[in-house]
Amino acid sequence: MADKQVDVLVVGAGATGLSAAYALQRAGRSVLVLESRDRVGGRLWTDEVDGVDLEIGGQWVSPDQEALLAMLDELGLETFERHREGESVYVGLDGERRTFTGEVLPVAPAVEAEMNRLTERLDELSAQMDPARPWDMAGAAELDHVTFRAWLDAQCEHEEARDNIAMFIAQAMLTKPVHTFSALQAVHMAASAGSFSNLVDSEFILDRRVIGGLQQVPLQLAARLGDVVCTAHDVEKVRWHDGGVTVTSGDLTVSARHLVLAIPPTAVTRVRFEPPLPSIQRETRQHQSFGQVIKVHATYETPFWRDAGLSGTAFSPYLTVHEAYDNTNHDEERGTLVGFVSDVQADAVLALDPDQRRGIILESLQTYFGPGAGTPLTYFESDWTSEELGSGAYGASFDLGGMTRFGPRLREPAGPIQIGSSDVAGLGFQHVDGALRVGAELAQHIIDS
Numbered sequence: 001m002a003d004k005q006v007d008v009l010v011v012g013a014g015a016t017g018l019s020a021a022y023a024l025q026r027a028g029r030s031v032l033v034l035e036s037r038d039r040v041g042g043r044l045w046t047d048e049v050d051g052v053d054l055e056i057g058g059q060w061v062s063p064d065q066e067a068l069l070a071m072l073d074e075l076g077l078e079t080f081e082r083h084r085e086g087e088s089v090y091v092g093l094d095g096e097r098r099t100f101t102g103e104v105l106p107v108a109p110a111v112e113a114e115m116n117r118l119t120e121r122l123d124e125l126s127a128q129m130d131p132a133r134p135w136d137m138a139g140a141a142e143l144d145h146v147t148f149r150a151w152l153d154a155q156c157e158h159e160e161a162r163d164n165i166a167m168f169i170a171q172a173m174l175t176k177p178v179h180t181f182s183a184l185q186a187v188h189m190a191a192s193a194g195s196f197s198n199l200v201d202s203e204f205i206l207d208r209r210v211i212g213g214l215q216q217v218p219l220q221l222a223a224r225l226g227d228v229v230c231t232a233h234d235v236e237k238v239r240w241h242d243g244g245v246t247v248t249s250g251d252l253t254v255s256a257r258h259l260v261l262a263i264p265p266t267a268v269t270r271v272r273f274e275p276p277l278p279s280i281q282r283e284t285r286q287h288q289s290f291g292q293v294i295k296v297h298a299t300y301e302t303p304f305w306r307d308a309g310l311s312g313t314a315f316s317p318y319l320t321v322h323e324a325y326d327n328t329n330h331d332e333e334r335g336t337l338v339g340f341v342s343d344v345q346a347d348a349v350l351a352l353d354p355d356q357r358r359g360i361i362l363e364s365l366q367t368y369f370g371p372g373a374g375t376p377l378t379y380f381e382s383d384w385t386s387e388e389l390g391s392g393a394y395g396a397s398f399d400l401g402g403m404t405r406f407g408p409r410l411r412e413p414a415g416p417i418q419i420g421s422s423d424v425a426g427l428g429f430q431h432v433d434g435a436l437r438v439g440a441e442l443a444q445h446i447i448d449s
């Protein structure tokens with residue numbers, strides 16, 4: 001059994017853990033990173049499936065994500081624009097398929113007016129919130145005690161307007177049904193991206209992709225860190241006291257002055273601590289949960305929808321696939337569509353056998369893009385909820401009332417232990433940008449101590 005002694009042990013080789021370790025190493029601290037999986041990257045995973053390179057996890061970069069953009073620059077990674085020329089598709093409450101250009105969905109004028117009003121209201125609220133301290137906002141408790149569904153119902157009589165606004169936060173971001181999280185959590189989602197208008201604007205939020213895949217970020221950070229990154233080392237138990245920690249994983253026993261637990265909240269509850277963590281630490285994480293989303297890739301001989309004048313972008317809160325985009329790789333002739341099936345729609349299709357599920361999902365893509373969408377060369381579903389290591393998709397969020405009740409305690413260290421991931425970020429919440437911001441903050445806290 002090998003014994004190691006380092007200044008800082010980092011558990012978790014996702015964007016948070018690796019960026020923290022990289023900053024600490026550059027500040028002269030000795031570090032070791034232990035990762036359960038046999039790869040680095042966590043929720044970032046680019047892999048070849050049936051001969052196609054796919055972004056199984058996170059992929060998009062938007063202009064507000066300054067920490068991620070700076071990291072891409074530092075690592076010398078290049079980006080490319082998502083294909084967006086042509087008309088987008090919307091299927092409304094009446095079941096009609098309509099095409100449109102720009103960001104305004106082709107709904108009846110009264111519905112559009114209501115969507116604009118709700119957007120303005122959510123923009124106003126998110127402008128009043130510091131996403132790092134959402135519980136401090138005026139009226140935070142009231143907003144945290146009401147579901148986003150009830151809040152929308154109270155604001156607006158138009159079902160289709162409510163369904164569309166809900167879609168941009170519930171299905172598309174938190175991946176939870178709109179009746180399961182608070183209006184405050186919804187405002188926080190918007191504030192963390194700069195505004196609700198940013199979330200609605202797919203041109204903005206799904207702006208660019210990294211050539212070679214977004215997993216290049218953790219892969220390159222790990223390469224720079226060198227042999228201090230140990231994959232296939234699950235941490236099940238942490239012994240700690242005020243002066244440090246001792247962790248045993250496989251053939252390694254590591255003693256460190258500080259521990260950075262860069263793992264999602266749901267994974268924290270899997271680890272045993274001796275002595276137990278203060279109960280508030282455990283309770284806080286028991287009230288954060290992942291949503292449910294299946295990311296589906298379908299690859300075709302060509303991006304045939306472009307010939308029909310379509311951009312590949314499509315939305316409908318009423319179809320199994322609530323949003324879809326052209327996800328063709330850089331410099332590739334084959335065309336790829338990516339679609340998302342979220343919350344209760346995901347529950348429903350996951351209960352089916354794989355052939356039935358594929359049939360229903362491709363039916364949505366056919367409704368959007370025509371019969372050609374029904375016969376892809378390759379088809380792949382990323383199902384993160386089946387992962388045992390607590391990495392659901394896309395991120396974990398609080399249940400009703402949890403943000404004001406537990407949020408202020410979320411970032412408190414316990415002795416030498418600090419816990420963080422993109423799920424506790426303010427700006428960039430549940431995105432890679434947030435992971436990098438949290439990683440930098442955790443490292444700085446140790447450097448300053």
Ligand SMILES: Cc1cc2nc3c(=O)[nH]c(=O)nc-3n(C[C@H](O)[C@H](O)[C@H](O)COP(=O)(O)OP(=O)(O)OC[C@H]3O[C@@H](n4cnc5c(N)ncnc54)[C@H](O)[C@@H]3O)c2cc1C
Nearest residue numbers: 012014015016036042043058059060235421422430431432
């Ligand atoms: C399908 C999908 C699509 C997404 N799309 C986007 C997008 O387009 N843009 C964007 O910015 N973000 C996106 N995200 C979110 C983004 O990927 C995550 O927010 C970010 O990667 C989280 O990084 P992290 O380091 O905080 O956590 P993670 O990536 O979850 O890393 C935590 C690591 O800890 C490890 N671990 C857990 N427990 C232990 C243990 N006990 N011992 C050792 N190791 C452990 C895990 O294996 C994991 O590698 C998406 C996520 C998914 C899943």
